[in-house]
Amino acid sequence: MENSTFEIKVPTMAEMAAQGKTPEILFWVGCAGSFDQRAQKITRDICKILQHVGISYAVLGTEESCTGDPAKRAGNEFLFQMQALTNIQVLDSYHIKKIVTGCPHCFNTIKNEYPGLGGNYEVIHHSQLIQQLIDEGKLKAEGGESFKGKRITYHDPCYLGRGNNIYEAPRKALEILDTELVEMKRCKSNGLCCGAGGAQMFKEPEPGKKDINIERIEEVIAINAQVVAAACPFCMTMLSDGVKNKDKEQEITVLDIAEITVRANGL
């Protein structure tokens, strides 16, 4: 589905610094956004949005390292702080002031847990960036795919929603579409986890009756949504797996807020 006419150019901080330039914002891609095939598409779409509105940005490239989130949630505070202090050194060496992340976990960790270790930055999640751009009139939903008549629902990622009280920003990107936003029974502060947080992404679940992502997808099916909007690469994996498991790939599409924005604007 990717539109290949839009060529993305991604400068690294090292390249920018060599040219004596400072970008407006650092795009913190995250490990999933860098390596996971599905999430890579979202990463490219975030770049397209940044380029489309003319924000000067850069990424750390190979100088980026895991924020340490899964290590911390799993109880490995040593590893977390090693990662954090190393990352803070890199960020500070480039005098980074503002960061946009493509992942609520990276967002939460850098925003909330790095300051205590000496890393102070203004951090936003890409859904907040999209909301700001919509509010400023720089982003609309025109010139691209129409979502008209589609039933769209939004799955709140725990570390964006309950973790940081961000419920409206991602919904803003959906509200400007000419479509019906339907909420699941468990949404916003009552939202049900996708099952990947707390390092669950990297292990098999404990024995139980069913997997958490299946429970969540059943809720999506119950409201007859055709599109599930996500805002987290881990949720993306879990929800997509759930859709596959239920054999609903024809009926339900899982898309990131950034992908929906890119599609609606034909970028």
Next chain:
Amino acid sequence: MIAQVIFIIILATAVYLFAKNAGKVRRNILLGKGINCSDQPAKRWKIMAKVALGQTKMVKRPIAAIMHFFIYVGFIIINLEVLEIMIDGIFGSHRIFSKPLGGLYGLLIGGFELLAILVLIACVVFLSRRNIIRLKRFSGIEMTEWPKSDANYILCIEICLMTFFLTMNAADYKLQLLHFRHYIKAGSFPVSSFIAPLLPNNANSLAFIERLCWWLHITGILAFLNYLPYSKHFHILLAFPNTYYSKLEPKGEFSNMASVTNEVKAMLDPSFIPESPTETIRFGAKDVTDLTWKNLMEAYTCTECGRCTSVCPANITGKLLSPRKIMMDTRDRITEVGNNIDKHGKDYKDDKALLDNYISREELWACTTCNACVEACPVNINPLEIITEMRRYIVMEESKAPASLNNMFGNMENNSAPWKYSNADRMNWTNS
């Protein structure tokens, strides 16, 4: 006169015993590690006013919220009546507030009666939710014999107390109509006037019933007070300090361990000297005394309502984890540690711990850290903090993380990512 002496003895004994047992709970709580959560007092008072006093987090479940509100308001307001009962009991007076308060007194008593009947109704509804409708929230592996009985005892005691109160008023009302002895016209009885016809017409019998109910009501209240430290009902007191000391940071933020920071800084920079040399402490929590006093206060505040467990994704999908059990286990273990101190002295160590003897590893590893339990708790209890502390112990002290997580740690150390990808490939996403 004898009645006054007996009353004063009962009152003094009740207050003394309560203070002693509440003191034990306080001592147990303070066995936890120190933590400073007294900053930003203005914000804390506001949270306490909103969450504990205003019960704002209860409204997510409207039926329970309304019924609980009746009992809560009934409890607080009917305490004004208890004040009068205390004074009457000590000085041998009868309805001492009736003269100075005048017309207001009738209004107050009438109000108490309406509240009393609402409390009665709410208790009956709650009992039927637990025992007839059998809401799922009130069952679960941790809801064994005692927690179930505890809940029923509390509701039955409250029903008894309200019944004594209304019967006492009914008898008083009838005696007032008979102009019997000191039963002067005082108060209004919108509820008990309906009970009055059920009572005998003989003035002496009525006076006996009035006195009997008066004594049963007040001794019942004092007995109930002494039941609190042994019961989940202790939440009526601890909800207030517990919400005052709430976590103020965003829910997603986990604490950074200062002891680890020193070691990591020393590792990254050999010339680093920590500001204050840290004592050798255990990383994370194996037993309750490794937790903070706030964690332990939360354990005693928990009223086992099960809102946390009913929204826990792990529990919903049939895993062993139940956040309510985490809190109840913590409370039961710290109580056990406290009892050991009372019996065997403060240096006594039994061979038990919170980990494994109470909370299994399977429970701990099932958590997704989604904060649903924290969000759901009407009194801001945080089961997730205890789970995290115990994971820290398992990982950093025992090195016993599940194998797949150890792989993830290894990847992060070697490739800077939780997966086995080479860091050199980090920009591959640019070549679609």
